[in-house]
Amino acid sequence: MTDKNNPRPRRLRFEIFRYNPEDPESKPHIETFEIDERPYMTLYMALSEIRETLDASLQFDFACRSAICGSCGMLVNGRPALGCRTLTADLPEEIRLHPLPAFKLIGDLSVDTGIWFREMAERTEAWIHEQLPFDPDAEEQRMSDDIAAAIYEGDRCIECGCCVASCGVANVNPEFLAGAGLNRIARFMMDPRDGRTDADWFEVVAGDQGVFGCVGMMACADVCPKELPLLDVYAYLRRRTLGTKIASG
Amino acid sequence: MTPQVITTDVLVIGGGLAGERCAMEAAAAGQEAVILSLVPPRRSHSCAAQGGMQAALGNCVKAEGDSPQVHFLDTVRGSDWGADQEVANIFAEEAPIAVRELAHFGVPWTRVRGGTNIYFIKGEFVDIEEPLENDGLITHRDFGGTAKWRACYAAAGTGHAALYAVDSEVVRLGITVRDRAEAVSLIHDGTRCHGVVARCLRTGTYFAVMAKATVIATGGYGRIYGGYTTNATINYGTGAALALNTGVVPLGNMEAVQFHPTALSPSGILITEGCRGDGGYLLDKNLHRFMVDAEPEKQELASRDVVSRHMMQCIQDGNGVDSPNGRHLWLDIRHLGEEHLTTKLLEVFDICRDFAGINPAHDLIPVRPTQHYSMGGVRVNKDGEAYGMAGLYAVGEAACWDMHGFNRLGGNSLAETLVAGRVVGARVAEYASGATLHANTGLAFDALNAEEQRTQSLLSREGSSRSVYEIRDSLGEIMIGKVGIFRNGADLSSAVDELKVLIFECDKAVLKQKGPGANPELAFALRLPGMLRLALTVAMGALARTESRGAHFRVDYPLRNDQDWLSRTLVRWQQNAGEPTLSYERVGLMDLPPGHRGYGSDERIEMEASLEEYNEGVLDSQSAEGRLESSEAMGSKLRRYSGGAA
Amino acid sequence: MKTTTGSLKGADSISKARRQVIYELISGCTGLVLALFMWGHVILVGSILTGERGFDWLATLLEDYYVAQPTVAAIFAIFIVHAVFASRKIPAQLRERRQMIELAKGLKQSGREKVPSRRDNSPFVPHLESMLWIWQVRTGMVILVIGSFHLILLGIDVFTPLFGPGPGIDSATSMGRVAAGLWLPYSILLLCVEFHAGVGLYRLAIKWGSGVLPSRHILHRIEQLIFWVVLGLGTLTLLVLAGWMSPPLEFLLSGVSP
Ligand SMILES: Cc1cc2nc3c(=O)[nH]c(=O)nc-3n(C[C@H](O)[C@H](O)[C@H](O)COP(=O)(O)OP(=O)(O)OC[C@H]3O[C@@H](n4cnc5c(N)ncnc54)[C@H](O)[C@@H]3O)c2cc1C
Ligand code: HEM
Ligand code: HEM
Ligand code: SF4
Ligand code: F3S
Numbered sequence A: 001m002t003d004k005n006n007p008r009p010r011r012l013r014f015e016i017f018r019y020n021p022e023d024p025e026s027k028p029h030i031e032t033f034e035i036d037e038r039p040y041m042t043l044y045m046a047l048s049e050i051r052e053t054l055d056a057s058l059q060f061d062f063a064c065r066s067a068i069c070g071s072c073g074m075l076v077n078g079r080p081a082l083g084c085r086t087l088t089a090d091l092p093e094e095i096r097l098h099p100l101p102a103f104k105l106i107g108d109l110s111v112d113t114g115i116w117f118r119e120m121a122e123r124t125e126a127w128i129h130e131q132l133p134f135d136p137d138a139e140e141q142r143m144s145d146d147i148a149a150a151i152y153e154g155d156r157c158i159e160c161g162c163c164v165a166s167c168g169v170a171n172v173n174p175e176f177l178a179g180a181g182l183n184r185i186a187r188f189m190m191d192p193r194d195g196r197t198d199a200d201w202f203e204v205v206a207g208d209q210g211v212f213g214c215v216g217m218m219a220c221a222d223v224c225p226k227e228l229p230l231l232d233v234y235a236y237l238r239r240r241t242l243g244t245k246i247a248s249g
Numbered sequence B: 001m002t003p004q005v006i007t008t009d010v011l012v013i014g015g016g017l018a019g020e021r022c023a024m025e026a027a028a029a030g031q032e033a034v035i036l037s038l039v040p041p042r043r044s045h046s047c048a049a050q051g052g053m054q055a056a057l058g059n060c061v062k063a064e065g066d067s068p069q070v071h072f073l074d075t076v077r078g079s080d081w082g083a084d085q086e087v088a089n090i091f092a093e094e095a096p097i098a099v100r101e102l103a104h105f106g107v108p109w110t111r112v113r114g115g116t117n118i119y120f121i122k123g124e125f126v127d128i129e130e131p132l133e134n135d136g137l138i139t140h141r142d143f144g145g146t147a148k149w150r151a152c153y154a155a156a157g158t159g160h161a162a163l164y165a166v167d168s169e170v171v172r173l174g175i176t177v178r179d180r181a182e183a184v185s186l187i188h189d190g191t192r193c194h195g196v197v198a199r200c201l202r203t204g205t206y207f208a209v210m211a212k213a214t215v216i217a218t219g220g221y222g223r224i225y226g227g228y229t230t231n232a233t234i235n236y237g238t239g240a241a242l243a244l245n246t247g248v249v250p251l252g253n254m255e256a257v258q259f260h261p262t263a264l265s266p267s268g269i270l271i272t273e274g275c276r277g278d279g280g281y282l283l284d285k286n287l288h289r290f291m292v293d294a295e296p297e298k299q300e301l302a303s304r305d306v307v308s309r310h311m312m313q314c315i316q317d318g319n320g321v322d323s324p325n326g327r328h329l330w331l332d333i334r335h336l337g338e339e340h341l342t343t344k345l346l347e348v349f350d351i352c353r354d355f356a357g358i359n360p361a362h363d364l365i366p367v368r369p370t371q372h373y374s375m376g377g378v379r380v381n382k383d384g385e386a387y388g389m390a391g392l393y394a395v396g397e398a399a400c401w402d403m404h405g406f407n408r409l410g411g412n413s414l415a416e417t418l419v420a421g422r423v424v425g426a427r428v429a430e431y432a433s434g435a436t437l438h439a440n441t442g443l444a445f446d447a448l449n450a451e452e453q454r455t456q457s458l459l460s461r462e463g464s465s466r467s468v469y470e471i472r473d474s475l476g477e478i479m480i481g482k483v484g485i486f487r488n489g490a491d492l493s494s495a496v497d498e499l500k501v502l503i504f505e506c507d508k509a510v511l512k513q514k515g516p517g518a519n520p521e522l523a524f525a526l527r528l529p530g531m532l533r534l535a536l537t538v539a540m541g542a543l544a545r546t547e548s549r550g551a552h553f554r555v556d557y558p559l560r561n562d563q564d565w566l567s568r569t570l571v572r573w574q575q576n577a578g579e580p581t582l583s584y585e586r587v588g589l590m591d592l593p594p595g596h597r598g599y600g601s602d603e604r605i606e607m608e609a610s611l612e613e614y615n616e617g618v619l620d621s622q623s624a625e626g627r628l629e630s631s632e633a634m635g636s637k638l639r640r641y642s643g644g645a646a
Numbered sequence C: 001m002k003t004t005t006g007s008l009k010g011a012d013s014i015s016k017a018r019r020q021v022i023y024e025l026i027s028g029c030t031g032l033v034l035a036l037f038m039w040g041h042v043i044l045v046g047s048i049l050t051g052e053r054g055f056d057w058l059a060t061l062l063e064d065y066y067v068a069q070p071t072v073a074a075i076f077a078i079f080i081v082h083a084v085f086a087s088r089k090i091p092a093q094l095r096e097r098r099q100m101i102e103l104a105k106g107l108k109q110s111g112r113e114k115v116p117s118r119r120d121n122s123p124f125v126p127h128l129e130s131m132l133w134i135w136q137v138r139t140g141m142v143i144l145v146i147g148s149f150h151l152i153l154l155g156i157d158v159f160t161p162l163f164g165p166g167p168g169i170d171s172a173t174s175m176g177r178v179a180a181g182l183w184l185p186y187s188i189l190l191l192c193v194e195f196h197a198g199v200g201l202y203r204l205a206i207k208w209g210s211g212v213l214p215s216r217h218i219l220h221r222i223e224q225l226i227f228w229v230v231l232g233l234g235t236l237t238l239l240v241l242a243g244w245m246s247p248p249l250e251f252l253l254s255g256v257s258p
């Protein structure tokens, strides 16, 4: 952003990772682009400008451009963040952009988070295992507002994949459910509508793909754009799993 | 590389709430379903809906006495009598079921807290005693244009919670989802639809999907307004364009474009109506609540078209706040308190913090009216079947099922996606189970070839031209400047001319990038003609409609004209024609005769004919336009829901 | 409709999950025991601060009542068990370890300022703990080498008197060898152990207690405080052992007869 004493806008230098797996001639490399900063510029605006004026082949993903759809995770100077929500004013003049690690690369800054999350949902059966079928004529099952609020808190994850990309374990162990997966499990665990027992949960949540794969690097919680209390979630899952373990001998 | 042809029973284009709910219904009935989506389904724009979903459960004190009847009345009044009342009736009756079903799928609806609750209503804090026996039921918040508190909500992430719950069910049902796949044309023989040609956005290759039934659920077309929209960057309206390109299927009421009063200025990111529902004010540059003067009864909570117009008027009268990015007004929610803002309106709090750098508990929010919702879309009958083409359906914002008429009420859209998803999904399943698949691969290959050729000719253009992005920017400027909130004949006809020039320019546009793979520029260049065509249908429809109704406001014809315009615009684009053709049908069978909405102006030109006379001609006028007969099964269902609304 | 629970199910993977939980418990518990022991250790060895008499009195006491011998054996065992189970989490391949280090460095170097958070457990900016974990692994390796050597040395010290002549742990031997050059490995070991144990305990607290215990920032402060206090004590101890400083607390025992 321009400051008052110096009306000239900053010149931003973007160092962007480039690679198009569909092009046999393409090799991973870094390319540099320069543009002028504008007030309230986000990385979404900056990247669009680069694509529209400097290099039309640049691949990246944005959809909602308002930090709710989770499309636009990328490594910004080494840290996973939502591109649409990152103001260039918060960054130095040199901005390094890389695709999120831990996911399959589609090209340049675009990665395949959709497949990762669908697989995660299938593995953890991330849907309500209801006790009774739906009765269209019946009143809704009651629930205290406090429980509803607690579930909503867990439901706020936007599946941007920042937590996964920031986690050392998830980067080397593709099976690891990581922040988003564990958070999703906890969300269903605390839902009174879900009929799964602690013993059912044990198999999903325990073990090295589950919460015991986490070594406490805590990057996930630091980068989560929704500021989900991921560390509290893991501790809750650990304690609850141990409780199950002891109770069942 | 040989192109791929996939076959299935039901093909749904679009993984938003409407598409997914529809696919679920088909899959649950035993049909194989495939969903195509530009993005992983959970990233569809439905996730951005914040405020709530209308359903007349009547659970909290301020909702007492609510019923589907009252909801129906609000919806029709909101539509400025542009809605199909039969559809609005089905909708209002089914909405409570849809909400409860979502609860069943896991949506954490905010619940009634029995005991004393403090609400903020019309400028003051009010203590209300919620009866203990209602504790734990789904609660409501106030929204614009409704007689009762009716919007069910999950904090400020209603669409997100709903979409995740529905997508969970899609995963559970094992429905195939091809994300990053874009439908680019329909495979049809002029009377029947057989599927689509799609482009893979990972690799850039084309494939065809052949299906017994094809459902368009591609959402709205807000992006024809360039950056002046609250819609996601993926809301190009391609679904409507696909239907338009058949030359047979008409689009309905394209000129009915909603502007939301409170989008963050300048980014256009939506600040939910829930803010005003929960007690927020609109202020002008003198921090005066101008809505109290303009609408003493509903104040900030009149319907969106009315509030947006008052805001624009206020700005035009010189009471807007100057800023480097144009004039805006203020939304004030400071008095609701940080506690409320970081729980029930958390997403709003975050948006203000992240995109405007302000804390809404201490600062005013700069807002201005911005394009928000497309009432128009693929014209369908009560079952969701497209006019003029068997086996083609449309649902959600992409459709003109037409319960919104000329103005959608806040919260009615989420409800529509789910109700219509259920209703149309059931019909699709029924149709698909009766139909046989005409795996006419010849047709598929022809369509595939046509697309490949289109791409090749696009890539082989040489020379210099404006870039596709520049053309897009011009499109946005024309639409917001001349087809915006206040419209007039002169501007509209110049918009029509300019759009035609753009279409011509687009046909010549040269790409900078011809490389292999997804090629984002190519992908955009393939969509742009569709966007321009839609824009032209909007502008032409608006030019032809010489009255003001709902969101369509003509400064040169400021009155609603029920004598001449109690009709729905239909627009077709004949193959190889230079411009679309307009025609009209009656809006539908009416229970509630046209009258005053209860807010906005009471002046209008009355219809001379009686309601009976009007209703008499409805079905004929619609059949003449290609409406397919509703199915027997739906018919009986409809009978169950229709009648006795007024 | 799929309604069965899980692709993760199946007799085989149940026992696998169970086994992995037990491994985690073992590494956590042994880590906890070792860390607590190290606090005791700094006090026991720290007795040298009261002079040679105090140190020898304590050593003899522990040996005469056969506390020292089993403790050494047990600690040695726990030490090895911890090393084995904790290192399960270290990626086997060099490439993977590099990847982790790159990532952690990037996270730590990225200085993006953030708007203040609403939460108790608000982010660390820049992010720290990934790098701390890498250092935990590195220090663990060092501890394994020097610590084993040290334990063997002490094992010889405490067990030889059981079978023949030997002084056991005594100040003269200790001071002799520290002065002779062991001060160097010991100071490295000291630094590594205190760091590793401090961070380890902090991590244990977060892993099991987040949401119940005080916030991450407070726990981090506590961890740092303990780290510096124990490191200080240990350093003094080393200085005295090496003979570079006279025991500062000798006056305490000045009136006591031997
Ligand atoms: C910011 C915002 C807030 C809103 N808040 C509310 C609210 O509080 N209450 C309310 O009732 N309504 C609200 N609405 C309106 C409501 O969210 C939408 O109208 C509704 O979600 C539309 O759902 P849909 O399923 O029809 O379309 P979408 O959710 O937009 O889904 C469209 C789908 O189609 C896919 N698609 C598009 N084109 C193609 C193609 N060519 N090929 C393949 N796939 C394609 C996309 O990938 C996407 O999956 C809001 C809208 C906005 C913009
Ligand atoms: C006296 C010596 C040691 C002490 C006091 C100690 C203490 C601890 C503690 C308290 C933890 C935290 C456990 C957890 O988070 O679950 C830990 C973890 C760890 N220790 Fe040690 N440790 C010691 C020696 C070693 C040795 C010799 C190694 C071997 C290389 C080692 C490697 C590790 C590793 C890799 C971890 C991380 C494990 C994980 O995060 O799951 N430690 N240690
Ligand atoms: C039961 C087992 C242990 C006994 C009896 C013991 C005893 C001693 C003694 C007597 C000394 C003085 C120096 C010497 O004689 O060489 C010493 C110093 C030291 N020991 Fe141990 N030790 C034990 C375990 C450990 C372990 C497991 C570690 C860490 C891995 C450790 C780390 C150190 C360090 C760093 C010093 C240097 C002095 C200091 O700064 O405290 N010891 N120990
Ligand atoms: S937990 Fe946070 S970082 Fe991870 S996917 Fe969800 S929103 Fe993104
Ligand atoms: S970063 Fe990874 S190791 Fe655990 S605390 Fe977060 S999941």
Ligand code: FES
Binding pocket: A061, A062, A063, A064, A065, A066, A067, A068, A069, A070, A071, A072, A073, A082, A083, A084, A085
């Ligand atoms: S574009 Fe949707 S989160 Fe960034």
